[in-house]
Amino acid sequence: MKPDALITVEGATKDYIVHAEGVRATLRALRGIDLTVRRGEVLAIVGESGCGKTTLSRLILGIEEPSAGHVSLEGKAATDYDRLARAALIQPIFQDPYSSLNPRMTIGQIIAAPLVVRGRGGRRERHTQVMDAMRQVGLAEHLRNAYPGQLSGGQRQRVAIARALIGEPEILVCDEPTSALDVSVQSQILNLIAELRARFSLTIVLISHNLAVVHHLADRVAVMYLGQIVESGPTEKIFASPRHHYTRALLDAILVPEAHRRLPRLTIDAEFPSPLTPPPGCAFHPRCPAADAVCREIDPPPVGDGDTRFRCHHPLPTPA
Amino acid sequence: MTLDAGETLAVVGESGCGKSLSAMAITGLVPPRAKLIADRIALKGKSLLGLREREWRGIRGRRIAVVFQDPMTSLDPCYTIEDQMREIGRQHLALDARALRARMLDLLRQVGISSPETRLSQYPHQLSGGLRQRVMIAIALMCEPELIIADEPTTALDVTIQAQVLRLLADLQKEHGFGLILITHDLGVVAGAADRIAVMYAGQVVESGPTDTVLSAPAHPYTEGLLHSIPVPGRTARGAPLGFIPGVVPRPDAPHTACGFINRCSRPVSACATPIALMPIDPAHAARCIRPCLGGQIVERHPATETAA
Ligand SMILES: Nc1ncnc2c1ncn2[C@@H]1O[C@H](COP(=O)(O)OP(=O)(O)O)[C@@H](O)[C@H]1O
Ligand SMILES: Nc1ncnc2c1ncn2[C@@H]1O[C@H](COP(=O)(O)OP(=O)(O)O)[C@@H](O)[C@H]1O
Ligand SMILES: [Mg+2]
Ligand SMILES: [Mg+2]
Numbered sequence: 013m014k015p016d017a018l019i020t021v022e023g024a025t026k027d028y029i030v031h032a033e034g035v036r037a038t039l040r041a042l043r044g045i046d047l048t049v050r051r052g053e054v055l056a057i058v059g060e061s062g063c064g065k066t067t068l069s070r071l072i073l074g075i076e077e078p079s080a081g082h083v084s085l086e087g088k089a090a091t092d093y094d095r096l097a098r099a100a101l102i103q104p105i106f107q108d109p110y111s112s113l114n115p116r117m118t119i120g121q122i123i124a125a126p127l128v129v130r131g132r133g134g135r136r137e138r139h140t141q142v143m144d145a146m147r148q149v150g151l152a153e154h155l156r157n158a159y160p161g162q163l164s165g166g167q168r169q170r171v172a173i174a175r176a177l178i179g180e181p182e183i184l185v186c187d188e189p190t191s192a193l194d195v196s197v198q199s200q201i202l203n204l205i206a207e208l209r210a211r212f213s214l215t216i217v218l219i220s221h222n223l224a225v226v227h228h229l230a231d232r233v234a235v236m237y238l239g240q241i242v243e244s245g246p247t248e249k250i251f252a253s254p255r256h257h258y259t260r261a262l263l264d265a266i267l268v269p270e271a272h273r274r275l276p277r278l279t280i281d282a283e284f285p286s287p288l289t290p291p292p293g294c295a296f297h298p299r300c301p302a303a304d305a306v307c308r309e310i311d312p313p314p315v316g317d318g319d320t321r322f323r324c325h326h327p328l329p330t331p332a
Numbered sequence: 333m334t335l336d337a338g339e340t341l342a343v344v345g346e347s348g349c350g351k352s353l354s355a356m357a358i359t360g361l362v363p364p365r366a367k368l369i370a371d372r373i374a375l376k377g378k379s380l381l382g383l384r385e386r387e388w389r390g391i392r393g394r395r396i397a398v399v400f401q402d403p404m405t406s407l408d409p410c411y412t413i414e415d416q417m418r419e420i421g422r423q424h425l426a427l428d429a430r431a432l433r434a435r436m437l438d439l440l441r442q443v444g445i446s447s448p449e450t451r452l453s454q455y456p457h458q459l460s461g462g463l464r465q466r467v468m469i470a471i472a473l474m475c476e477p478e479l480i481i482a483d484e485p486t487t488a489l490d491v492t493i494q495a496q497v498l499r500l501l502a503d504l505q506k507e508h509g510f511g512l513i514l515i516t517h518d519l520g521v522v523a524g525a526a527d528r529i530a531v532m533y534a535g536q537v538v539e540s541g542p543t544d545t546v547l548s549a550p551a552h553p554y555t556e557g558l559l560h561s562i563p564v565p566g567r568t569a570r571g572a573p574l575g576f577i578p579g580v581v582p583r584p585d586a587p588h589t590a591c592g593f594i595n596r597c598s599r600p601v602s603a604c605a606t607p608i609a610l611m612p613i614d615p616a617h618a619a620r621c622i623r624p625c626l627g628g629q630i631v632e633r634h635p636a637t638e639t640a641a
Contacts, residue, residue, distance in 0.1 A: 060490040164580050194346040194517065199561035199574035206571060221491055224520075228563035228570055251565060265495040267520035268564045271548035275499050275524040278492060283460050 018183065018215050019049035019072055024081035025239075026067050032288055039287050041067040043239035045081070046314070051182075054209065054216040056226040056247070058262065059236035060284050065219045068236070069185050072217060074098050085183070096130055103176035107188035109168035113160040119146075119171055120156035126179045145174040148211075149204060166197035173204065177212070187219045202229060223266045227251055235259045238287060238295040245320030255320065255327040257300050294325065302326040333530050333537060337376075337478070340505065340512040342522040342543070345532035348581060351515045354532070355481045358513075359396055360388050375479065394424050397472035401484035403464035407456040413467055414452035417474065424475045439470040442507075444500055462493035469500065476508060483515045498525050519558060523547055528616075531555050534582050534592040537610060541617030551613055551624035553597050591620070599623055599630060 026042040041064045049055045049072075057065050070076045071083045074090035083090045085101055093101070106112045113122055123142045127133060133141065143153065149170040160168055169189065176184060189205065190198040206229060209216055220226050226233060227247060234244040235258065243256040254260045261280040267273075280299040285291055294312050297303040304326070312323045317330075333354070335341045343351050353362065360383060362368045373380045375395060383391070392398075400406055408416060417436045421427060427435060433452075440448035443466040456464055465485060472480050482501065486494035502525060505512055514526055522529055522543060530540040531552065539552040550556040560575025568574065579596040591597070591604040603622055610620045611633060622633045 060492065195519070195558055196346065196561050196577035199563075200576045202563075203573045203576065206573070223491070224563045224565055227565040228568060228574070247570075261492050265491040266565065267495065267498075267518070267523065268567075269519035269523050269547055269559055269562055270564060270567070271523070271544035273523040275502055276495050277499060278495055280492060283462050283493065284490070 016050045017048045018051040018086060019047070019217070020082070020084045020087075021045050021047040021068070021071065022082045024068075024071055024078040024083055026064070026071065026076070027079040030288070037288055040290070041239055041287060042071070042078070043290070045239075045241060047234060047241060047244070049183075049215060049217060051215055052213050053231040054218055054229055056218045056220060056230035056233045057236060058220060058223060058226055058233060061221070062284060062287065063236040064239045064287075065236060066187055069104070069187055069217065069219055073102060073104055073185055099126060099181070100130075100179055101181055102183040102185065103179070103181040105169075105172050105176050105184060105186045105189050107191050109165055109172050109192065110160075112172055113168055115160050117159075118156065119151070119158050119160070119163070122160070122171060123174045123178055126175060130179070132179075141178060142174075145178045148177070148208065149174045150200075164197070165193050166200060169193060169201050170204065173201075173208070177208065180212070181214075183215045183217070185217045185219075188221065189218075190225065191221070198225075205229065223262055224268060235262065238285065238290055240295065240323065241314075241321075242296065242324070243320065243322040245322075249320055253328070253330050255317065255322040255330070256296075256324050257302055257328065258296050259322075260328060261299075294323070333540070335479070335511045335513060337511055338505070338509045339528065340502075340514055340526045342514045342516060342526035342529045343532060344516055344519055344522055344529060346517055346581065348584070349532040350535040351517075351532055352483055355398065355483050355513065355515060358481065359392055359398060361392075389423075393420060393477075394475045395477055396479045396481065397475070397477040399465070399468045399472050399480060399482040399485050401487050403461075403468045404456060406468065407464065409456055412453055412455055413459075417452070417467075417471055420471055420474055435474075436470075439473055440467070442473070442504065443467070443470045444496070445470075461489055462497065465489065465493075465497055466500070469497075469504070473504065473508065477510055479511045479513065481513045481515070484517065485514070486521065487516070487518070494521075501525075519547075519562060531558075535584060536592060536620060538593065538620040539618065540610070541613075545617055549625070549627065551617065551619035551626060552593075552621045553599060553623075553625075554593050556625065557596075557598070591622075593621075 024042055024045040025040060028039045028041055030037055030039045045068060057068065059065055071078050072090060074093060077091050120142050123145055124138050127138050127141060151167065151170050190201050193201060202225060208214060218230055230247045232245065233247050233250045234241045237258050243259045250259060251263060254263060261278050264276045264278055279301040291298050293309045294307045297307040306325050312325045314321045314323050343354060345351055356362045357368050358373060360380060370381060418432060421432045436452060437448045440451055445451050445466055486497050489497060498521065516522065526543050528541065529543050529546045530537045533554050539546060539555045546555060550559055557575060557577040563574060577596050582592060588607055590606060591608045594600050594604045608620050608622055610618050612618045613624060613626060623630050
């Protein structure tokens, strides 16, 4: 374990047994993940749907066990924590603020729930903590007695954040935290996450398909493709000079609202393959503009290049 | 809103602002409980108001085609792609079976599907989201329509697939010359894809103009607020607070007695307490605001109020 590593994932794979067209098959959602999340950083995980981002987050949250390999939080296996100890350390925030809140509980009850479960503090103390948490995420006091159905999407996501923060965890795992929100609301939630991170020195794992959001918030980026991390490194470096062709394509595909833009013409072909039948060799080769015979046969191992790592036989050049 | 032949108009705005209902109004498919009131809706000068269902049959799917966000809502899961394409072809095209199949294969090739024979024999669930959307575009092209309305066509797709589908629509438009109404909540999709933009807010168009003008010099405070709330790599300072629009969208049943944006606006004045008309700024650019931003300056305009509610 590196000295500053808070989350360590080593050689993690995750298999699911699925029934595809009536046949039992093994779906390898994660195929050997190595990842370190340092204390206090925002690490973003990006990649197309189905590449394994949520599965990886479930291993980190200790909700699921890896089929092989290890996931540890502060040096201890994520699944060895009892529920309460884990909840005190790491909390999830999900994409959909509609389904993640119990519709029959008041906002005050929802936010206090983690304290109640832990038997922490008396009624009055809990009340003070709930009010503090609501203030911190920008929820008006009177909403304490409202129900989730009476709140807007942005307000509900604030409730989810308040609930996650009330037990003072060290780590937040945010899975597409703003994807269900309108842009004018999205920016407020992003601002809130950035502010709370600074105030509480949080460590954040941010899963997002929005590369512009990732660029804005993350210190480091891990790019996933078909159950592997194909490139990782400091955000600015990855954005300025990606080494993997898939990263290049993701960056090219960013659409921003600026005048005089042209639609990108991507250099990658075809579509994301099924994880049930991963292509041989480098899993990205069927879509890669640089693929040759080697790529079709040999899965490229991760190679280091200072603080970035990538898996590619024919990496893009670094700028001179 | 107006759309020239062969042009792309993007209709943008947050969820619930009325983008899809606008599209439905054009195709005569408003929900059963909705009542459509319009001065004029016309395609190449021919009024589309009060048409009979029989008359619509010569227009919908034929002169106007629609592509939805989720192809699964328009594709029937029980039939192969070939069955569904053939059915539409039979309704609208006078082709024998052989010519029709050739047309289907040609269309699938045009939308970038590399093994069209295989795809024809497959069912919708056997295709990825991106492929299904390509099939929908092929079906839309079947009768060489004059207008395609694409309602959030790439919202459900991954970013790389989104870029490819938008590119495909633009390339096909160049070749076939159809007009395109591109409905999206994502201002990023608009840049590069649309000639003009209509920005909607709470059931009204609040700004319209050439894409580059609206994106670089938004006149309406809502458009400006939206643009400031989106991070742009290389332009927005990393980690710095993003702009935002305080408050929430008014309920659709709220009385229409003031500017719809008044409670969220950064520069309201007392004159904003009456409904505001969409007023021209120059011949191509208009804003529903009496204090629009022009060339970096807030200008005061006479509070010309709406003529018709
Ligand atoms: N509980 C499960 N059972 C079977 N397959 C699963 C399960 N969870 C995820 N998968 C599969 O694992 C792959 C990765 O899924 P996921 O981690 O959700 O991807 P992402 O979050 O990147 O979209 C997908 O092919 C998905 O269908
Ligand atoms: N079938 C319907 N019945 C009642 N209200 C509807 C119906 N369809 C749309 N609306 C309402 O009309 C408004 C505009 O909806 P819509 O055009 O779908 O918005 P958008 O496509 O911009 O998200 C929303 O307030 C929506 O709730
Ligand atoms: Mg996911
Ligand atoms: Mg809609």
